[in-house]
Amino acid sequence: ANHAAGGTYNKFANGVGRVPVGIGSKRKRIVVTGGAGFVGSHLVDKLVARGDDVIVIDNFFTGRKENVVHLFGNPRFELIRHDVVEPILLEVDQIYHLACPASPVHYKYNPVKTIISSHCTNVMGTLNMLGLAKRIGARFLLTSTSEVYGDPLEHPQKETYWGHVNPIGVRSCYDEGKRTAETLAMDYHRGAGVEVRIARIFNTYGPRMCLDDGRVVSNFVSQAIRKQPMTVYGDGKQTRSFQFVSDLVDGLVALMEGEHVGPFNLGNPGEFTMLELAEVVKETIDPSASIEFKPNTADDPHKRKPDISKAKDLLNWEPKISLRDGLPRMVDDFRNRILNEDEGKGN
Ligand code: NAD
Ligand code: UDP
Ligand code: UDP
Numbered sequence: 001a002n003h004a005a006g007g008t009y010n011k012f013a014n015g016v017g018r019v020p021v022g023i024g025s026k027r028k029r030i031v032v033t034g035g036a037g038f039v040g041s042h043l044v045d046k047l048v049a050r051g052d053d054v055i056v057i058d059n060f061f062t063g064r065k066e067n068v069v070h071l072f073g074n075p076r077f078e079l080i081r082h083d084v085v086e087p088i089l090l091e092v093d094q095i096y097h098l099a100c101p102a103s104p105v106h107y108k109y110n111p112v113k114t115i116i117s118s119h120c121t122n123v124m125g126t127l128n129m130l131g132l133a134k135r136i137g138a139r140f141l142l143t144s145t146s147e148v149y150g151d152p153l154e155h156p157q158k159e160t161y162w163g164h165v166n167p168i169g170v171r172s173c174y175d176e177g178k179r180t181a182e183t184l185a186m187d188y189h190r191g192a193g194v195e196v197r198i199a200r201i202f203n204t205y206g207p208r209m210c211l212d213d214g215r216v217v218s219n220f221v222s223q224a225i226r227k228q229p230m231t232v233y234g235d236g237k238q239t240r241s242f243q244f245v246s247d248l249v250d251g252l253v254a255l256m257e258g259e260h261v262g263p264f265n266l267g268n269p270g271e272f273t274m275l276e277l278a279e280v281v282k283e284t285i286d287p288s289a290s291i292e293f294k295p296n297t298a299d300d301p302h303k304r305k306p307d308i309s310k311a312k313d314l315l316n317w318e319p320k321i322s323l324r325d326g327l328p329r330m331v332d333d334f335r336n337r338i339l340n341e342d343e344g345k346g347n
Contacts, residue, residue: 028052029091031138033084033129034098036063038209039143039201043096043249044068048076055090059083061101061117067208084125091136094256097129098143100178115173122177123184130188133195141197141256142185144263146304147175148200156271156305159200159263169299182263189261197255202267202306205326206245207333211341217242220278221327221334224285234296236275239303243268244326247319254315267306268319277323284327 030047034040035056040063047054048071055078056068071077082088084099101118126142133140149157150165165175182198189196205217212222220230243266251266272280275291282289311317321329 026051028093029055030094030096031055031057031090031092031129031132032096032098033057033125034063034100034143035096036060036065036067036079037098038067038206039204039245039248040096040098041067041208042206042245043098043252044071044077046249046253048074052076054078055080055092057082057084057088057099059099062210062213084128085120087128088132090132092138095129095133095138095140096143096252096256097126097140099125100143118173118177119180122181126181126184130184130192130194134188134192139195139197139256140185140188141199141252142181143252144178144182144198144200145174146200146202146265146267146306147171148179148182149301149304150175151299151301152304155303156269156307157265158307159265159310166299170297171299196261197258198262198264199252199255199266200263200306201248202243202265202304203240204243204245204248204267205330207330208245209330211334211337216240216274216277217281217327217330218334220281221285221330222338224281224289225331225335225338227286227289229290229292230278230281231294232274232278232291233294234274234300236278236291236293237273238296238300239271239273239305240277241267241269241271241305242277242323242326243319244321244323244329247321251311251315251317251319254317255311258315260314264311264315265306265308266311266317267308268321268323269306269308270323271303271305272323280323280327284324285331 030052032040032044032054035044036058044054044056053076057080059081068079100121130140149161149163153164154161166172185196185198188194209218211218223230248266255262255264278291308318
């Protein structure tokens with residue numbers, strides 16, 4: 001571990017670790033790192049509604065206060081502006097670790113800076129949260145990604161597949177960072193007995209997604225609302241499987257509360273080409289929407305679809321919302337934010 005950070009920790013640890021917290025009350029104290037982001041803020045809503053005390057740690061790299069502003073003033077909710085790369089002292093029962101600079105736009109635009117920040121967050125951030133979990137005996141859930149499978153040679157992907165990642169490719173800063181985070185989690189589980197849970201999340205969409213982070217669903221939906229052509233990269237025949245955010249949140253909670261370490265694929269097995277996705281967006285938002293082809297990026301996975309039998313069997317979880325049902329549920333949120341942005345520009 002990092003010695004400076006380790007030193008800081010040793011000052012606090014002092015043998016008082018493993019005091020079980022929350023005894024005598026059913027209410028849990030839960031940390032959500034990255035809780036001001038897209039997935040995190042929906043997770044926080046669910047936990048607060050369930051009656052838990054939730055502390056969000058976020059540095060607002062891609063997250064926004066707007067995502068959690070409706071919880072300000074709620075005594076069960078606390079927001080800490082903090083970079084998980086720095087150590088932190090808290091007493092909680094569970095840690096959902098979502099913090100991650102996850103935007104493809106950033107890593108394609110400035111790969112070296114993104115690698116550094118991505119690796120710092122995935123490695124040092126995960127290490128700190130695992131160190132915290134170890135000290136206080138909290139359960140720790142890592143949100144890993146289907147990107148650990150790279151451009152997969154096995155289809156659909158099972159959790160037993162080790163992946164096909166190009167270590168020198170443009171995407172590797174993200175892929176390899178998450179692979180390292182998984183390794184760290186398993187090392188703390190095996191070596192220090194930390195109760196670990198690992199989710200491998202497949203492409204997820206819904207309200208509060210970043211408008212301009214370059215992901216395909218947010219791009220197509222924003223473009224269709226703005227009356228711009230939807231940008232299809234490559235021939236548009238590559239596939240992805242799109243999961244609505246509330247299904248993912250249910251899966252994350254089932255995983256955290258269950259008895260299995262994982263990893264578990266959490267995704268919707270419905271598989272679509274990008275051309276088919278464009279068609280669904282067109283039907284949902286604007287029948288006159290058009291598409292425009294653009295060159296694809298290097299190492300773009302050709303297909304991706306989760307095998308979710310393990311999560312079905314062991315977590316009793318499966319997604320409920322199809323793409324056609326889910327897309328309309330994000331459109332109002334996108335329209336409102338695009339309208340606000342446009343008004344902002346006019347001022
Ligand atoms: P997001 O960008 O909306 O959320 C990430 C949050 O982490 C943001 O609020 C950001 O400000 C925060 N953050 C980043 N670096 C931080 C740091 N150093 N310290 C504190 N906070 C930091 O992304 P999301 O889509 O909500 O993703 C959440 C998690 O799920 C990520 O770990 C991501 O890798 C994983 N995931 C998401 C998808 C998807 O399709 N959305 C797919 C696979 C995996
Ligand atoms: N850590 C933290 N909060 C804690 C306990 C640990 O942020 O309550 C950090 C600590 O600073 C260290 C990391 O977690 O950088 C790993 O801690 P661990 O005790 O596993 O390793 P060590 O400090 O012994 O190297
Ligand atoms: N993509 C696209 N148009 C866009 C953005 C992305 O056709 O405007 C394609 C991209 O090439 C990839 C797929 O959509 O094949 C999913 O891309 P995204 O960045 O959303 O997710 P990931 O590649 O991480 O699965």
